[in-house]
Amino acid sequence: MALTTGQLARQLGFELHGDADVMLRRINDLRKAGEGELSFLASPKFLPYLRDTRASAVIVREAQLADVPSGTTALVARDPYLGYARAAQLLHPRRRPAPGVHQTAVVDARAEIDPSAHVAANCAIAAGARIGADVVVLAGCVVAEDVVIGAGSLLGPNVTVLEGVTIGERCLIHSGAVIGADGFGFANDGGEWVKIPQIGGVVIGNDVEIGANTTIDRGAVEDTVISDGVKLDNLIQVAHNVRIGRNTAIAGCTGIAGSTTIGERCAIGGGVGITGHIEIADGVTITGRSFVSQSVPEAGSYSTGTPLQPTAKWRRNFLRMRQLDEFAKRLKKLETKLAHSDDEKC
């Protein structure tokens, strides 16, 4: 795609300062951008790069207009980072392959595939599956019985979607993701595990993104629910009966244990562990690598974790962590003693 600065300004509501006819083909970093490239200033720490940029155009806040080099067209936005996202969507639209089912795809006669959908090589689409308009299913995907995939969604290569899972519209499911495998449920019979059939499903809303090799298990009895606008990064584990609220974003390597409910608009960092059967309120931020062992009833930012130290020093502090409770008691005792000795003096 190529657009002029004028077209971009009109389509995205930017205020244009400079030449409206500069042709833009690509987004690039302030330091690397050159002719035909659009850049942006999202953080003031890159201001020196703005002053030296050779980009043909830049998206900036009004306050930075004076720092835009002459010869560079400025596009003023209230939020340049958001402006960059929207401009990049226009300049770099996702390639949508042509409609049609590849001859090597194995599609059950009882599956319904919209004529506008694309099903690539070596896919397997089972009976009862319904693939909506403009859906793209890339090579090697397996779509099991009775799966529903809403209009405009895209499955990267080698995605697996199991029986009865429902995926909304405009979702993006990256390679290797597994949606609808059995939840981890067993009863114990004298030391042996007895499998509990996992008969719930997975319901995924609209505009959801699911990262590479992320796993979302089907519910034990009821469904696992991923609401509209949720964004999940790579290698995340979502256990059975978890419910994630609208527009919550979760970074990679996070694990969420069974039956936990996460609110709307939460921001959960990478490598976080969230225990099962708890509730996290709307608007909660959990910083990276935290361990959430109980419900979080109020919005706010929460953290756990210990600081990085040279290993030799850490070894000494590490052992002391086993003595914290003892320290607390000894400290209390000293305080009492000292208070008492003060009393004696008086």
Place this chain on the structure above:
Amino acid sequence: MALTTGQLARQLGFELHGDADVMLRRINDLRKAGEGELSFLASPKFLPYLRDTRASAVIVREAQLADVPSGTTALVARDPYLGYARAAQLLHPRRRPAPGVHQTAVVDARAEIDPSAHVAANCAIAAGARIGADVVVLAGCVVAEDVVIGAGSLLGPNVTVLEGVTIGERCLIHSGAVIGADGFGFANDGGEWVKIPQIGGVVIGNDVEIGANTTIDRGAVEDTVISDGVKLDNLIQVAHNVRIGRNTAIAGCTGIAGSTTIGERCAIGGGVGITGHIEIADGVTITGRSFVSQSVPEAGSYSTGTPLQPTAKWRRNFLRMRQLDEFAKRLKKLETKLAHSDDEKC
């Protein structure tokens, strides 16, 4: 499947209180269950839901008989959760697709596939592989040379089983699992890594369940061993030469480093990290997100981890963790000083 309350009681040894001819088609939650549905009370905290349930039948302990609504048939079990598991297995048996090899599956002429086995679309089964009776290999699986899969086991879609791996009977391997990739072994030659060929295998016992996208590496020289009845959740890493004892269950996102031995009947939570070359005794529980940095020689429950705090408060405490050893020494000094000043007084 549909069964009457009487049939269920007979087959599973429940004591029947009520109508023996109620037809049951499905398990459901106490709150949602209706006609033709079976529910259960496993935890006393759901007792109010039992009293209001509209389930056609419920599995309860004898003590809860009085709380079962009239019109609902009660099935008394010593362990209603276990009863639920067994009843769900009867009402919701896993669908076993018909025997046969799909025409798009690529099966080497030197592979042996039992006529009762099912091999789905786009699978690749290499020379020397032996697929036992009633095995199900779903779409997109790759079964490499000389792999053995025992009777009744099931591979979900897109599973990879590498050369020489042995899988026992009645195992359930979920989508995206990779069994038998190379262990992570290198020697260092002046800063460069020299690969150590990983020539061991992976031996998986009977009745093992392996979660989606879980990885189990082959041994460096000897085998990696997963014993009978082990249950592994999703996104678990089992490194080379690990040995996991019978009926141990491990929740998602846990990583086990090389050559570690885990005993029988252990329960290991999600997101746990277990260092290499250690031994964990039989009957050990490790709570979620713990870090196991040394051997655990005795049964019991073990934990690590720091509590979730508001981020601002955490930042202050976080820095203090670097001073613990110093605190310990200062505390000791104060105690000595105070003891000394007491002496002086005497």
Place this chain on the structure above:
Amino acid sequence: MALTTGQLARQLGFELHGDADVMLRRINDLRKAGEGELSFLASPKFLPYLRDTRASAVIVREAQLADVPSGTTALVARDPYLGYARAAQLLHPRRRPAPGVHQTAVVDARAEIDPSAHVAANCAIAAGARIGADVVVLAGCVVAEDVVIGAGSLLGPNVTVLEGVTIGERCLIHSGAVIGADGFGFANDGGEWVKIPQIGGVVIGNDVEIGANTTIDRGAVEDTVISDGVKLDNLIQVAHNVRIGRNTAIAGCTGIAGSTTIGERCAIGGGVGITGHIEIADGVTITGRSFVSQSVPEAGSYSTGTPLQPTAKWRRNFLRMRQLDEFAKRLKKLETKLAHSDDEKC
């Protein structure tokens, strides 16, 4: 492969003590090795096993020559572990399947596949892909548009390599790895996430190994870079714009957030979490399960984490971690008070 002790000594520069004509077919453990098997002593703690070994030959340091049983040929190396790696490479070379493209592989007419390359069953190779000499692409792989794979590299089954990714020579990419999925980048528009197209690539150097189900995301604008000789274990997440320096090795389940730079020759343990936008110097060791929340500007070994404790004891210490800052202040107060009361006495 079979080689005599004499051939092995010549090829790898070992000093031969004993029979040069012993035929060796396999590496084995000191305790298990028998006729035709080669073993090694890397750590003095296994010295008793050396004295009792029935291996036909062993690789040892000169100092251990006296401990080699008579009847066993000794091969003296300065670093027996490295010697073992090199000997194992000779005795157990990776099987390279015959050149050719399997008839079920779907190869776009605009892809270039070297005649010496092997492309196995059910692969999909897209337009513009270039597969170099002696490359092996095992079953079920998807290689997207314009991917370049250098000579001698191997993709295990079910690997996914997305648009425009470049992989160097002699790389080993294990099953289920996903290279080049979208980075996790969104701008926020009044609570809703707006996707930022990820237009960077992934550039992987030579001699890189990437573990099973590991994910490496494409850059947002510039490339994600994995340098020559890097070794990544299983289930690792490498976010967009990460740069990993030469010969760095990272163990399983580690997550690296976006735009972080890791130096050369680093050794990063399993289950480590590394925050985004930081720099880790060359030669840094991070022990397993650590959390790296800020840049590490100097070589050395670094750690975080809390020790494993019986759960009951941990619960008490756990709560105390929330009081550390308060403890520090109370301790300081006591010290001041006591110093003051000393002053009074004087």
